[in-house]
Structures are given as C-alpha cells and as structure tokens.
Amino acid sequence: MENTMTEKTENKLSVAEAQAICLRNNIPFYTYRLPGSHEVIFGAQLSNDTRIFKGFEKHRGEKGFVITPFNHASWSFPFFIKADLSFTDYLTDGESIQNLRNTVFNTPGRIFTKQDCEHFEYLDELRTMIETLKREGMRKAVLSRTITLPCDSLRLAPVIFEQMKQYHHAFLFFAAIPGKCAWMGASPETFLKYDRNGFFTMSLAGTQSVATAKTPPEWSDKDIEEQQIVTDYIHDTLRHYFTRHLDIEGPITLQAGNVFHLCTFFRSDEQLPADQIDELVTQLHPTPAVCGLPKKRAMQIISEIEKQERGYYAGFLGPLQASGAFDLFVNLRTMEVFDDALRLYVGGGITPLSDPETEWQETCQKADTLLNLIRQINYGKVTF
Template structure:
C-alpha cells in the first residue's frame, strides 16, 4: 500500500477520506492500463443520470441498475476534483479533507442463499425454461461478509490492481450505493475511433480446464445466444460497417470465458446512443432471452434484489467518449459488510450442482483477497 507523503495524496487515501466524510466519489483503472483515475463530487447534490444527450459536455462517472424499471435509480457522479494516481495540488488536498457531508449510513441485511436453496431456485428456473421454451436466463446469489468494510475497501481496490485485463472500479454515493469490483466484460465503449462491445458467456475453472479449454454444448450455445442478441442489436445502428471477431477464450481471474468482439468506426449522435444503450441493456449475458420474460422470471425466483449488480457503469468524458462495463465480479459496500454478487447463465441443458460450483469459482478470487486483508496479512 502506498502511503500519503507530505505533499501528495494517493488514490487509496482519497478513497478513505471520501468514505469517512461521506463524499461521492469514483475511481477506476481501464483494462490494460496502469493508471488509476480518481474523481470526487464536492457537493451533496445527488444527480440522476438522464442519458448521454442530456449529459453532453460533462465529465464524471455513470452507475446504473440491472432493471431500468426498478427503484434503483441511475446516478451520475460529477468530476469536481479529479486526478490520476496522485493528487499534488495542496489546495485541492485541503479542500477534500475539509469537505464533510452528514449522510445516513447503509447497514446490510443478510439474505444470502444457502446451497440447498440455490439448488431449488435452479431447478425451478430450469423447469420454467423447458416449459416455456426459453433459451436462457441468468440466476444470481449473494455472499455477505460482515467486516470493517470501510477500512478494507480501499485496501481491496489496491490489491485488485493485479488483474490487469479487468476494469477495476470503486464508486460510492453515500446513503445510496457503493460498489467495488473487477469486471471482465465491456458493455459499450465509444471514442473518436467508434464503438466497441463484446459478448461474454460460458465458464470453465482455470484449475481444471485443458489448455486451450474444450467447450461443451451448453457453454457454446449460451455464448451464441448472447452473441446473436448483441450482433442483431448493433446491426440496427451500424449499417455501414460492423466487424465481428470470435469466439475466443478469455481468462478472467481463475475462470475462462468464451468471448466475441464487435467494432464499428461509424459515429452516431447522442440521442441514438441513448436508444442503442436502451435496446442493448441488459444483454442475455446477465439477463436472458426473451429479455422481458427473463427479467420477470429472475425477479420471481431470485431471493435478493440485484440493485446495481449486472447494471453498467464507467467514466463519461466531456468529449462524449465513454467506457462502460457490466457490473460483474463485484461487491456492494455497506458500513459494516461487503456483499458479493455472483451468478451464471442457465439454459435447459444446465445441471444445478455444476451451476452452483460455477458461482463458487467466480467468487473465490475476491473472497481470497478479503480473507487475506481480514486476517491481517495486508494493512492500510
């Protein structure tokens, strides 16, 4: 852990100040980058995200829920103060330290699914898929770890920097939401070169997979469902050029995934970007197909509210460029606990016990980091 020197502030120190003083903030590192960007909103005015056209010319961070129709609202954290890696402006450091908001804390309520409960949910879901002829739906569960989360979270973010190919993020709006994670999945990226997206589905543990992994019928079908949906959606907006690459095998922590990439150098106006995002989210990678019915089934069967899990989040630049990722491999940060969310794509071919084990494998990476910090091997 890099400690603050006399004349500079690290990202971890800035995160700790914001958590202590109830300041809305975000921090992230893009896949393949070594730079960590930090931003803080120095007002207590909670802003809703109203779309790319409405926020044209603004810089900040977007965090949106899984279900656009839920009571979890999309938020925008504005970049009143921002720096990369270290803050050296002494006036800005003092200003950050002296900014304090009185915001109610967020205490967790444990609603985790035990093994047998999750198997029952899986059997119900698989029976529903077969009965209704649905191709796929995604089921998730939570793992709650009571802990000194406000101390642990900045340390955890620092430790997660080892996952170079993931989108690393820690964003918090006090009293509303706080999430930390290392997502392997790009939702939608836009800059002057055009647009980029991906379909990510199918999972094998690195420890038991062949090299290269051999993919079974269930994983191949699941990935194709997601690929077809994203490709058909993008074709409605990119009529001149849409490049597709894949599927290829992608490693994310201790698991492999199947992945297909989509690129277009076409430019579309902000109102069309809003329309594209609305049609694209949520993809079958985190919801299912058909989407409307899958959303209903998930709401009926899952024990917990997803909130911002499997929504999208990421930075928005004043130029209009953005990097949005699916909120996966993620934890919700409460004042007294971390709640880890994990899930998997279910098809009529799914085996309940195998699907349970997949969620355990996905959770292991973050759980191991928390154990190391909690047991005193890493200190802040």
C-alpha cells in the same frame, strides 16, 4: 513529528488516501482503472446533491462516472457522479487536497440486512428456473446469489482496491454515493465503449475453471449455446445502428481471474448522434449475458425466483468524458460495500441443458476471484 506528517500528506495524496477521506466524510467519489492500463483515475463530487443520470445526450460536455441498475423499473436509480475534482494516481495540489479534507457531509450509513441464499436454497431456485425454461420453451435466463462478509468494510475497501490491481485485464472500479450505493469490483466484460475511433462491445458467456480446464479449454454444448445466444442478440441489435461497417471477431477464450470465458468482439468505426447512442444503450441493456432471452420474460422470472434485489449488480458503469467518449462495463465480479459488510454478487447463465450442482460450482469459481484476493489481506474481522 505530527506537523511534518501533515505537511507531507497535504503535498501528495494517494488514491487509497482519497478513498478513505471520502468514505469517512461521506463524499460521492469514483475510482477506476481501464483494462491493460496502469493509471488509476480518481474523481470526487464536492457537493451533496444526488444527480440522476439522464442519458448521454443530456450529459454531453460533463465529466464524471455513470452507475446504473440492472433493472430501471426497480427502486434503484441511475446515478451520475460529477468530477469536481479528479486526478491520476496522486493528487499533488495542496489546495485541492485541503479542500477534499474539509468537505464533510452528514449522510446516513448503509447497514446490510438481508441474508444470503444457502446451497440447498440456490439448488431449489436453479431447478425451478430450469423447469420454467423447459416448460415455456425459453433459451436462457440468469440466476444470481450473494455472499456477505461482515467486516470493517469502510476501512478494508481501499486496501482491497489496491490488491485488485493484480487483475491487469479487468476494469477495476470503486464508486460510492453515500446513503445510496457503493460498489467495487474487477469486471471482465465491456458493455459499450465509444470514442472518436467508433464503438466496441463484446458478448461474454460460458465459464470454466482455469484450475481444471484442458489446454486449450474444451467447451460444452451448453457453454457454446449460451455464448451464441448473447452473440446473436448483440449482433441483431448493432446491425440496426451500424449499417456501413461492423467487424465481428470470435468466439475466443478469454481468461478473467481464475476462470475462462467464451468471448466475441464487435467493432465499428461509424459515429452516432447522442440521441441514437442513448437508444442503442437502451436496446442493449441488459444483454442476455446477465438477463436471458426473451428479455422481458427473463426479467420477470429473475424477479420471481431470485432471493435478493439485484440493485446495481449486472447493471453498467464507467467513466464519461467531456468530449462525449465513454467506457462502460457490466457490473460483474463485484461487491456491494455497506458500512458493516461486503456483499459479493455472483451468477450464471441457465439454459434447459443446465445441471444445478454444476451451476452452483460455477458461482463458487466466480466468487473466488474476489474471495481469494480478500484472503490475502490479514484482517481478522473478515469472516467467511
């Protein structure tokens, strides 16, 4: 019986099985599903060298996955996971399956240490941020917090990814570089998409609970202003690169899990050389949707007030093709995977019009997108 099962497994390997092997053997890997697609793409790097992402011009001709931090000036580095092995939905090549099983690296694990922000602490941080915005005449900054779930996370993570498939309009991802970082989520926000048809991006801001919103949703002055700040920033950035054609659609209401957002789409059929693509990415990231405005001062305020280091939360990540095409998304509705815990990251845009308790509730609503999914899985070791 044991030999039969082994033979069967080695002739067909699912994405979940491949993830489990990589987590157990400390192999760098990535998994993703694009919004609206049914195909799940898996890739693994069969070497243990850490590859720093050096920009799209430097990596042209390579296939893999990019994961970058919120703040490039922090201790976190942008990484590139090379696709030495890749497949869609199932791996059916016996030699490749055996090669993956036999690849093992000795890499130290990652154990969570820092504690989460309590309700009263987050309200204090919110009041401090709102007062700072008013005093300095700033329009927006973004505050975030964490929710840590101690659990058998390496066993649980592939199961959670399978459950996330119900979010058809989100970018699903699970990427890990052992000893460095591991993130999984269902992002609603495109950072930048590029292919032979041109470029696409969006401004996403403003949040309402689906459960309590009217039909159609009515947006507050605070939400409308917050979304306009992001839209204006992205528009001002793009118009310097796309001088011939830039199509703008919105704002419209977009549903992401159990919340609504205001969203504006930007499209251009123009092409850019690789060095200008790198320039554009540098100018866009981070947008006011996850940072604030003015950008430099907003990043300083976030660093001063937030309890946790963001790391790769609110950075961008996604697949890069050998053709130079890429699909990058903001690392939102996301969790960091440690050896002994899952840590969810949630945040919200703060303006001088913000109400602290309302902002707290918004983070709870965003967290429920992933928490409700985890609750569907019957694992007694998950506590929250």
